[in-house]
Amino acid sequence: MVQERQAHRTVSKPAHRVAAVALFAATLAQGPAGGFVYDAARYFDGSLALFTGAGVVAEGDLGFRGVLTTAVYAPAALAEHLVTGAGRYAVLAENALLVAVVGAFLLPRIARPRGTGGHPAAVWLCAALTWLVAARFAPFPLMDLPAAAAFLTAVWLARREPARWTLPLAGLAAGVTLNLRPAYLLPLAALGAVVAVTRRRPAVWFAAGLAAGSLPQMAFNALRGFAPGPVPPGTAGLAGFQAGYASYVVRYDTVTTGGAPQQFFCHPSMASAVAGDPVDSTGGLVRAVLGNLPESALFLVEKVAAALAWSWSTPYSTRAAAEHYDLAVPIVLIVVAGIGAACRTSGARPLAVLAAGTAGSLMTSATEARFALPLILLAVAGCGLLVQGPRLQAGERHLSWYSVAAVLFAAAVLFAAAAAGLAHPLPPGAATAATCAANR
16 A cells, blocks of 8 residues: 555656646747736736835725735736836746646645545646636736635645644635635635634644734734724725625626726626615625525526636636637536535545635625636546546546436536526626616
């Protein structure tokens, strides 16, 4: 048994390295973005302000964004400061490295059964699916990819032994994740719950690491005279703003093909329900959902399903009439197969709990397709379970015909829910509950 485990480790190490190089090169091959717009531009301008003398707080919009967001693309911003035009290539290189780390190291290790070195097939499967899912994020200085990498680092470290030194690092990575994207609050709460249940007393080390990861934001808030806390000062207001849209918007896309960039897809029935009593807080969103059951439950399913209807344009989009959603089939199949595998595999069920937390975060905002990235990457790790594990190594069939039928049925349900959720696009521009209610 010891020799078998050592053999697995020996075989898997070259696979990790080769897969990482292949992922990095394939991601670089896309070429850089022609320019940065909207959120990407704000993030990059915040990093660039570190070197130009411009106001970092104003340029980086640090009233609503975590203080660490200015540091993520600081190397690329420095390249732009030194050589005009180099920043686009440096952003691509930074993100290509993140894609390689996520696809060739983090996800295969998260998927690895305890007590084994993993299987090279899982490394290559995770790498290939990660490229399909995440590579198109690489040209843009958005926080989706860095936050997902930090979150998956926290997940990987939380599953490692010995807990005494890995859990503080997991908590630190969780604190960084929360600062980069406060929308990860629910997935991180799910991770904290998993640690508390499975680790119990050592979980205090996770909490200590989380506190340490939050110190930069707490120091920033104190120095600027804001209320103390681990999140940007405008988070509560932004959460209320998002909750208002979340009460009737199924999905929001950012369009870069000219004209107004806002593309909303709405739910006319939910819009009618909240038009007379607008939602302006997370508590109001909860009341709106509970007060409109069972229709609101279907609405929430549509939000999650619609977030999985990706295209080759994701993380951006084209106009609703022109969007093809040509990646919806593989993305939905990855999610259904991966989360299903996590549910069926002993020791991997915490991945399903984390997936539920990420799905919950999709329900509480005007969800963009790119917000589903952590859910899909967790599912990629689940897919890695399909090609390894004790049953498969013992020669048993890992998938039965009824498992395949269940995956196809669940995928068909999600496709139907996504189609229903995307059936009511609004004209490009701003959205209100009244305009949505009239769009039947």
